[in-house]
Amino acid sequence: MKRVLIIDDDVALTQVLKINLDDTGNYESRIVNVSSNAIAAAREFKPDIILLDVVMPGLDGGDISAALKQDPLLSKVPVLIITALVSNDETGENAVVSSGDQVMIAKPIRLDVLTKAIEDRMSGVL
Amino acid sequence: MIPSAILTDTPTEPQKVLQILCVEDNDGDFLLLREAFKESDLDPRPVLHRATSLAEAVAKLLVDDGKANFDIVLLDLNLPDSSGLETFSRIREVAPTTPVSILSGNSDRRMAVSLVQSGAQDYLPKDSLSADLVIRSILFAMERQRNRTEMEEMNNRLQKASEELKTAQMQLIQAEKLDSLGRLAAGVAHEVKNPLATIQMGLDYFQRKGGLIGETGLLIISNMQEAVTRAERIINGMLDYSRDQNLLLKESSINAIIRNALALMQHEITRTKVQVIEELQETIPSIRADSGKLVQVVINLVMNAIQSMSANGPADRSVTVRTFWDRLPNMERDEGLRQWSQLRVRDPVVVVEILDQGGGVSEDKLSRLFDPFYTTKPTGEGTGLGLSVARNIVNLHHGHLELKNVENPRGLRVRMVLKAWGDPEGWLPSPESRNLTQPVKLKPNRL
Ligand SMILES: Nc1ncnc2c1ncn2[C@@H]1O[C@H](COP(=O)(O)OP(=O)(O)OP(=O)(O)O)[C@@H](O)[C@H]1O
Numbered sequence: 001m002k003r004v005l006i007i008d009d010d011v012a013l014t015q016v017l018k019i020n021l022d023d024t025g026n027y028e029s030r031i032v033n034v035s036s037n038a039i040a041a042a043r044e045f046k047p048d049i050i051l052l053d054v055v056m057p058g059l060d061g062g063d064i065s066a067a068l069k070q071d072p073l074l075s076k077v078p079v080l081i082i083t084a085l086v087s088n089d090e091t092g093e094n095a096v097v098s099s100g101d102q103v104m105i106a107k108p109i110r111l112d113v114l115t116k117a118i119e120d121r122m123s124g125v126l
Numbered sequence: 127m128i129p130s131a132i133l134t135d136t137p138t139e140p141q142k143v144l145q146i147l148c149v150e151d152n153d154g155d156f157l158l159l160r161e162a163f164k165e166s167d168l169d170p171r172p173v174l175h176r177a178t179s180l181a182e183a184v185a186k187l188l189v190d191d192g193k194a195n196f197d198i199v200l201l202d203l204n205l206p207d208s209s210g211l212e213t214f215s216r217i218r219e220v221a222p223t224t225p226v227s228i229l230s231g232n233s234d235r236r237m238a239v240s241l242v243q244s245g246a247q248d249y250l251p252k253d254s255l256s257a258d259l260v261i262r263s264i265l266f267a268m269e270r271q272r273n274r275t276e277m278e279e280m281n282n283r284l285q286k287a288s289e290e291l292k293t294a295q296m297q298l299i300q301a302e303k304l305d306s307l308g309r310l311a312a313g314v315a316h317e318v319k320n321p322l323a324t325i326q327m328g329l330d331y332f333q334r335k336g337g338l339i340g341e342t343g344l345l346i347i348s349n350m351q352e353a354v355t356r357a358e359r360i361i362n363g364m365l366d367y368s369r370d371q372n373l374l375l376k377e378s379s380i381n382a383i384i385r386n387a388l389a390l391m392q393h394e395i396t397r398t399k400v401q402v403i404e405e406l407q408e409t410i411p412s413i414r415a416d417s418g419k420l421v422q423v424v425i426n427l428v429m430n431a432i433q434s435m436s437a438n439g440p441a442d443r444s445v446t447v448r449t450f451w452d453r454l455p456n457m458e459r460d461e462g463l464r465q466w467s468q469l470r471v472r473d474p475v476v477v478v479e480i481l482d483q484g485g486g487v488s489e490d491k492l493s494r495l496f497d498p499f500y501t502t503k504p505t506g507e508g509t510g511l512g513l514s515v516a517r518n519i520v521n522l523h524h525g526h527l528e529l530k531n532v533e534n535p536r537g538l539r540v541r542m543v544l545k546a547w548g549d550p551e552g553w554l555p556s557p558e559s560r561n562l563t564q565p566v567k568l569k570p571n572r573l
């Protein structure tokens with residue numbers, strides 16, 4: 001069971017996302033809706049991968065991503081950015097956009113696309 | 127105190143009189159006033175009229191097709207048929223521009239003062255009336271009323287100016303709309319995609335639980351899935367239209383772009399039972415283009431062509447997609463190309479034509495087709511962005527997109543003209559035979 005930490009302020013989305021991920025039997029996920037709690041929650045939960053939204057009130061995805069890199073416990077945890085800022089038609093074949101060391105996946109996300117991206121990201125393919 | 131021009135003995139204007147309506151039911155008070163006027167040598171000469179009730183006053187004020195027939199009204203508020211504020215309001219109503227001075231006794235002084243604040247010109251205390259006071263009050267009242275009228279006129283003019291400004295502003299906004307559309311689109315897209323993401327995730331859940339929800343449930347799910355996909359497509363179309371686009375220019379083959387686009391549309395083509403006739407000239411120069419973007423253009427155009435024939439019978443449901451190359455001078459007769467500064471005479475160009483049998487478009491609507499959001503398709507089917515996106519992309523390539531109604535069969539011809547890469551002189555057959563200004567007759571698809 002891989003541990004997935006979902007950081008996104010959209011309560012409805014995170015709930016359904018968690019149900020879906022947990023339901024596959026492959027993941028155990030936890031939700032953080034308030035981004036200022038994200039780092040503390042990550043330290044405690046010790047995720048194998050973090051799904052991170054970009055546009056959030058207060059600390060946004062960029063802030064969280066920077067804080068993760070600073071954190072000795074968390075700097076190695078792969079991050080998959082899920083955002084409505086990119087479109088599915090820009091993400092191309094494997095449904096992701098990478099820029100630098102960031103990997104982004106577009107909302108709305110299909111579950112099968114997401115799980116594949118999660119696996120690829122964890123195994124370092126992405 | 128009293129302006130000298132009015133007190134002068136030798137009137138310069140002939141026979142001007144000051145018409146005063148005194149609304150006063152008390153005979154004693156009226157006589158006092160009349161005495162006051164007798165004593166004065168006011169010029170213009172005052173002529174005093176009397177009304178003893180509100181009804182009579184109103185009747186007198188209303189004579190004469192609404193023209194102000196009195197220069198001033200001296201008004202007692204307490205009349206047999208009306209009292210206080212009601213008296214004043216009614217007089218204002220029938221003679222809105224005539225100055226009103228309130229004749230007030232001790233008992234209603236406070237009311238008189240407050241009426242002055244709300245539009246009466248002055249008040250005259252009945253218990254200490256003197257000729258001097260009455261006349262002065264009248265003159266000032268008239269002066270104030272004039273100022274007020276002027277101010278109202280000024281105000282009206284200002285209001286008109288402000289309305290004109292508003293109109294101008296609306297036009298500006300209209301003009302800037304396209305500019306801000308980009309920002310708006312990005313904002314809306316973001317806000318809509320988030321809830322869509324939730325719905326999508328929910329659908330994925332139920333899709334996997336298919337066995338539990340039964341056949342009807344699955345049908346509902348698949349309809350919902352289609353709705354989500356459609357919403358996303360509309361949003362992406364909007365973004366496409368509004369985003370400033372950077373092209374990825376590479377040497378590309380127009381024929382490959384077209385085949386690619388048609389392959390992507392295969393499902394739609396089969397579903398709508400449309401026959402696609404490819405007339406692609408094989409020996410054609412390559413172009414410098416962002417092929418992904420041009421595929422999108424071709425899809426938009428062919429899609430429109432297919433949609434225009436939805437009411438046609440299967441026999442006349444064909445789209446012709448044609449490519450050929452030519453040199454620019456041959457196209458001089460074409461409107462629109464003249465503004466096309468990027469090309470010089472005799473420059474080789476690659477041309478794509480898409481012809482349908484959809485009956486074309488009425489001439490007055492033709493130019494509107496490129497307007498963003500212009501659509502004649504039912505809500506949910508068309509965003510009205512297809513052609514605007516297409517034109518944007520072609521413009522970015524310094525190319526040209528034009529629409530023309532054609533006959534036999536009656537339909538729309540969309541023509542895209544792009545600059546060829548290099549000069550094919552010497553290694554390609556001359557384009558003479560397919561001169562752009564002449565109808566082109568080619569054997570269908572030799573490939
Ligand atoms: N080949 C055609 N024949 C007749 N009318 C056309 C043709 N192409 C476009 N139109 C008209 O122009 C309108 C605008 O076309 P455009 O492609 O911009 O938007 P749309 O097709 O309505 O929506 P979308 O492209 O987003 O599905 C169409 O609604 C249709 O009325």
Ligand SMILES: [Mg+2]
Pocket residue numbers: 426429430508511512513
């Ligand atoms: Mg269209």
